[in-house]
Amino acid sequence: MTIGIGLLGLGTVGAGVAAILSAPAGRHPLVDQLRLQRVAVRDLSRPRPLELDPALLTTDPEAVVQDPAVDIVVEVMGGLEPARSLILSAIAAGKSVVTANKAVIARHGQEIAAAAAARGVYVLIEAAVGGGIPIIEPLKQSLGANRIQRVSGIINGTTNYILTRMADEGALYGTVLADAQALGYAEADPAADVEGGDAADKIAILAGLAYGGGVERSAIPTEGISGLQARDVSYADQLGFRVKLLAVAQSEGTDPDGTEQLDVRVHPTLVPKDHPLAGVNGVNNAILVEGDPVGRVMFYGPGAGAGPTASAVVADILNIAGIRQVGGPSAGLDPLLAAGSWRRCRLVDPAVTRHRNYLRLQTTDQAGVIGRIGSCFGQEEVSIQSIVQFQASGGEAEIVVITHEVQEARFRAALTAIAALPDVKAVAACLRTL
Amino acid sequence: MTIGIGLLGLGTVGAGVAAILSAPAGRHPLVDQLRLQRVAVRDLSRPRPLELDPALLTTDPEAVVQDPAVDIVVEVMGGLEPARSLILSAIAAGKSVVTANKAVIARHGQEIAAAAAARGVYVLIEAAVGGGIPIIEPLKQSLGANRIQRVSGIINGTTNYILTRMADEGALYGTVLADAQALGYAEADPAADVEGGDAADKIAILAGLAYGGGVERSAIPTEGISGLQARDVSYADQLGFRVKLLAVAQSEGTDPDGTEQLDVRVHPTLVPKDHPLAGVNGVNNAILVEGDPVGRVMFYGPGAGAGPTASAVVADILNIAGIRQVGGPSAGLDPLLAAGSWRRCRLVDPAVTRHRNYLRLQTTDQAGVIGRIGSCFGQEEVSIQSIVQFQASGGEAEIVVITHEVQEARFRAALTAIAALPDVKAVAACLRTL
Numbered sequence: 001m002t003i004g005i006g007l008l009g010l011g012t013v014g015a016g017v018a019a020i021l022s023a024p025a026g027r028h029p030l031v032d033q034l035r036l037q038r039v040a041v042r043d044l045s046r047p048r049p050l051e052l053d054p055a056l057l058t059t060d061p062e063a064v065v066q067d068p069a070v071d072i073v074v075e076v077m078g079g080l081e082p083a084r085s086l087i088l089s090a091i092a093a094g095k096s097v098v099t100a101n102k103a104v105i106a107r108h109g110q111e112i113a114a115a116a117a118a119r120g121v122y123v124l125i126e127a128a129v130g131g132g133i134p135i136i137e138p139l140k141q142s143l144g145a146n147r148i149q150r151v152s153g154i155i156n157g158t159t160n161y162i163l164t165r166m167a168d169e170g171a172l173y174g175t176v177l178a179d180a181q182a183l184g185y186a187e188a189d190p191a192a193d194v195e196g197g198d199a200a201d202k203i204a205i206l207a208g209l210a211y212g213g214g215v216e217r218s219a220i221p222t223e224g225i226s227g228l229q230a231r232d233v234s235y236a237d238q239l240g241f242r243v244k245l246l247a248v249a250q251s252e253g254t255d256p257d258g259t260e261q262l263d264v265r266v267h268p269t270l271v272p273k274d275h276p277l278a279g280v281n282g283v284n285n286a287i288l289v290e291g292d293p294v295g296r297v298m299f300y301g302p303g304a305g306a307g308p309t310a311s312a313v314v315a316d317i318l319n320i321a322g323i324r325q326v327g328g329p330s331a332g333l334d335p336l337l338a339a340g341s342w343r344r345c346r347l348v349d350p351a352v353t354r355h356r357n358y359l360r361l362q363t364t365d366q367a368g369v370i371g372r373i374g375s376c377f378g379q380e381e382v383s384i385q386s387i388v389q390f391q392a393s394g395g396e397a398e399i400v401v402i403t404h405e406v407q408e409a410r411f412r413a414a415l416t417a418i419a420a421l422p423d424v425k426a427v428a429a430c431l432r433t434l
Numbered sequence: 435m436t437i438g439i440g441l442l443g444l445g446t447v448g449a450g451v452a453a454i455l456s457a458p459a460g461r462h463p464l465v466d467q468l469r470l471q472r473v474a475v476r477d478l479s480r481p482r483p484l485e486l487d488p489a490l491l492t493t494d495p496e497a498v499v500q501d502p503a504v505d506i507v508v509e510v511m512g513g514l515e516p517a518r519s520l521i522l523s524a525i526a527a528g529k530s531v532v533t534a535n536k537a538v539i540a541r542h543g544q545e546i547a548a549a550a551a552a553r554g555v556y557v558l559i560e561a562a563v564g565g566g567i568p569i570i571e572p573l574k575q576s577l578g579a580n581r582i583q584r585v586s587g588i589i590n591g592t593t594n595y596i597l598t599r600m601a602d603e604g605a606l607y608g609t610v611l612a613d614a615q616a617l618g619y620a621e622a623d624p625a626a627d628v629e630g631g632d633a634a635d636k637i638a639i640l641a642g643l644a645y646g647g648g649v650e651r652s653a654i655p656t657e658g659i660s661g662l663q664a665r666d667v668s669y670a671d672q673l674g675f676r677v678k679l680l681a682v683a684q685s686e687g688t689d690p691d692g693t694e695q696l697d698v699r700v701h702p703t704l705v706p707k708d709h710p711l712a713g714v715n716g717v718n719n720a721i722l723v724e725g726d727p728v729g730r731v732m733f734y735g736p737g738a739g740a741g742p743t744a745s746a747v748v749a750d751i752l753n754i755a756g757i758r759q760v761g762g763p764s765a766g767l768d769p770l771l772a773a774g775s776w777r778r779c780r781l782v783d784p785a786v787t788r789h790r791n792y793l794r795l796q797t798t799d800q801a802g803v804i805g806r807i808g809s810c811f812g813q814e815e816v817s818i819q820s821i822v823q824f825q826a827s828g829g830e831a832e833i834v835v836i837t838h839e840v841q842e843a844r845f846r847a848a849l850t851a852i853a854a855l856p857d858v859k860a861v862a863a864c865l866r867t868l
Contacts, residue, residue: 016727020579026688028578028646029776030769126576132728134568134576141575141756142560142568144462145454145748212462254460276734279713293450293741294566298734300710307727314579322575322770327761335464336756342463 003321004037006070006095008061008086009077013100013127014039015049016310017074022050030318037069040077065090072320074313075099076127084108087123091115098316100127100309106201110214110341117340120333122323124316129202130155130285132308133301137315139209139289140339146291148210150250153287154280155202157303158186158193159225159245163268164281166233167242173228185283195224196245196266203247203264206287210249211260213345221350223267232360232429235390235400241270241358241433242278252348259344263353270358270402270433277434351409356385356433358402361418362425365397369423373399376421380414382406396425402433437755438471440504440529442495442520443511447534447561448473449483450744451508456484464752471503474511499524506754508747509533510561518542521557525549532750534561534743540635544648544775551774554767556757558750563636564589564719566742567735571749573643573723574773580725582644584684587721588714589636591737592620592627593659593679597702598715600667601676607662619717629658630679630700637681637698640721644683645694647779655784657701666794666863669824669834675704675792675867676712686782693778697787704792704836704867711868785843790819790867792836795852796859799831803857807833810855814848816840830859836867 005021007014018039024032039052040061058064065073065086073090075083075097084104090097091112099105105112105125116123126136130153139151154160158180165176177194180186192198200222208214225245233243246269252261271278276298280286285303290296302308323334363369370387377384383404390398403411419427439455441448452473458466473486474495492498499507499520507524509517509531517538524531525546533539539546539559550557560570564587573585588594592614599610611628614620626632634656642648659679667677680703686695705712710732714720719737724730736742757768797803804821811818817838824832837845853861 020727026581028770031579133731134572137576138568138572141753142571142749143745144752145465145745147460276713279710291745293454294745295736295739295742297567297736299731300734301731302729305729308729311577311579311725311728315576318578318770319575322768323757323760326757326765326768331760331765334756334760336462336752 001325002033002035003324004069004071005034005317006037006064006067006073007039008064008073008075010039010041010048011076012306013076013309013313016306017076017313018052019050020310020314028318030321031314033321034317038064038067040064061086062089065093065095071095072317073097074317075101076313080104080107087112088115091119091121091123094119094121096122096124096320098124098313098320100313102128102198102201102205106204106217109205109208113340117338122320122333122338124319124337125205126316127309127312129205130287130299131301131303131305132311133285133287133299133303134315135206135287135299136209137319138299139206141336143289143291143294144336146294148251148289148291150248150290151203151206151210151287152246152248152277153206153285154244154277155247155285155287155303156193156199156245157283157285158190160280160285161185161283162194163225163233163243163245166230167237170230170234172230173225194226196222199245199247199266203249203266207249207262207264207345209339210289211251211262211345212342213260214341215262215264215345215347219347221265225268228268229429232431235360236270236358239386239388239400239402240273242273243268243431244271244277244280246271246277252353259346261348262345263348267432270431272434275434353408354405355408356403356405357411358429358431358433359400359415359427360429361399361401362428363397363399364423364425365392365395366423369397370399372421372423373401373418376417377403377414379417380410382410382414398428435759436467436469437758438503438505439468439751440471440498440501440507441473442498442507442509444473444475444482445510446740447510447743447747450740451510451747452486453484454744454748462752464755465748467755468751472498472501474498495520496523499527499529505529506751507531508751509535510747514538514541521546522549525553525555525557528553528555530556530558530754532558532747532754534747536562536632536635536639540638540651543639543642547774551772556754556767556772558753558771559639560750561743561746563639564721564733565735565737565739566745567719567721567733567737568749569640569721569733570643571753572733573640575770577723577725577728578770580728582685582723582725584682584724585637585640585644585721586680586682586711587640587719588678588711589681589719589721589737590627590633590679591717591719592624594714594719595619595717596628597659597667597677597679600664601671604664604668606664607659628660630656633679633681633700637683637700641683641696641698641779643773644723645685645696645779646776647694648775649696649698649779649781653781655699655701659702662702663863666865669794670704670792673820673822673834673836674707676707677702677865678705678711680705680711686787693780695782696779697782701866704865706868709868787842788839789842790837790839791845792863792865792867793834793849793861794863795833795835796862797831797833798857798859799826799829800857803831804833806855806857807835807852810851811837811848813851814844816844816848832862
């Protein structure tokens, strides 16, 4: 039995997929049953890094979707449209879809999942999060016995590269970003990475799988690293932390009607150096899943790149090909692989969530300042872990506070009172702490 | 649709499985379709940590296997027999099996797999390696597009606990072992753990899945940690390494007839401190998989314990239950999940494998010793990375050599020549280096 593959897009990931399919030796024998039948490209005349029969190429993606020889449609063109429409068109044609498109899934995942369920086909997305790291399949198939308490991860390689170099070299954000752009680790317009939007797309997807229901992507509190100062990375280091851009989805209990309450967010975070995520450096990604009864498991690897992403795409193709051998194209869906929603989830009010915080204040260098700051926290019952004066010169000082886990609303109230103290010149930085 | 589960064994893992099945809320909804139908125990009168209907219990494991209400047999009794016979009996009865029994699978995996393939049922073993860490499923289903170059891991929690404390405290092996026994991290008879046999069982299983063919368990070169001296852990630390008991399965190319040549081994190994495996401490496990095109991915988590292991067992049950919904009990097998052999593998002659080595020599404290040692290596074309004299007193010295990657036979030849030098009092330690 051979399975026809139609490829939408022949960029780095698409070419990586084609390269695997054209050299099956040494891979799982099921790879040898996959046949590349049709490939949609933007420009037929563009030179390609790999040799493909020119007859396979077309500039009409809909022709790929509708080709009767194509059983599985692989969408690796990126962007919201026409990707979304082509995915829906493939589903309507009764074809399973494999996509690496996190933006489409994070925004239109529920529409796409509903269409796929109605038509009895799969839409698999291993490549959408964590590049080559197997994380989608394990969440769907290997951790289903667990009540998931928290999913937290470093899921954007560009920002992790920047943060790693800032920590290792004491470099400025802008300097490292320019380097990353020159090296191809960051886009010319880096906003989606450095402002946290890419990580928010991905944590929305992971939360949906871990908790069995979608969350509203646009409502996820998201803070990037573009405002991060080298000074805070350095102070964090001296206090025993690495600064990482974490994406977190955490259970906050269940409403009486069974709706799962989730605290989902993206922000730069101080991670203790002995924490498994602290050692994840460069463009690597890692996702930590905490559940009952499994405890803490972590998945680590290259978060992007043609090879790793193509590995994940072909894994999804193989899963669909494998399950075809169970019951043929008209059989039922495996509920684990299909991963439909099974409960309602909602985002909690950020004001009632609880976090540890890192705060840097510029103050006058006078006796009693620390006491007055401490009193503001005390009045809001915000418990402090450490308060350290880092620098004092010219009558000014820098004070860094790390709190215990406190309710966000109370922390913000204390912060308002602190900002109003005559001793306090500025709230210079406010970050989260694990 | 409900699926009947029969449990062979109600020890810590069996009780953990029963606890998950009896409290499905908040887990994947498929858990709620699993029904515990029969449980084989050794002693009916023994008090249990969880309440079970006494009518479910029997002292006759064959009655569980043959019970028509039992669709999936879960073997968590451990040991080679009667576990092996009961697994085969369940297969013969047309029932899929889930087992946590690494010893049975490492020794009788091919017999069991052949029986399961012939009968069209699954034998799933996620819990046999790495406790709660999803590693079996990812190897079978998420990394199938890759040519696997190497699988290396810390897959025995007991020895990793001992090595972590030896490194952190400078403690002696015997002292920490006694502590580990008192804490329940090591068995009264610790041989299977500390001599490397448990890790060898597990790497045999991982190699079989990663490379698509079984290897002869009894031929795997295996060295444990019982001879490891605190001094070598300390020297390794000073040279920038952590000592870990690594299990490794590495591709060494393909014979002309397509047989995959594998270098599979278990031994204490110096791991550079910046390597992802170096930070895996205590009873945690981690498995690093290197493949083309995925690169390096790592799976980390608790390697043992009732909760993590039960999570893995129930994951396997869910996989079988999920695939039942595709085609019913008489459908075909998913070749990825069934994971049959697809090529021949053989172990290479250890003499032709290549490794980096750590060597500690006790020598006379005389000028020229290092030169004479260096000459012995040079004559065998063994390239040296570093050679350091650590201690000199009373006319004696300790010299530590770290080689580059060299052929084992040449290294051994050099070692024989070195041991015969009049300056060399003893070859005090010989370890591998990553």
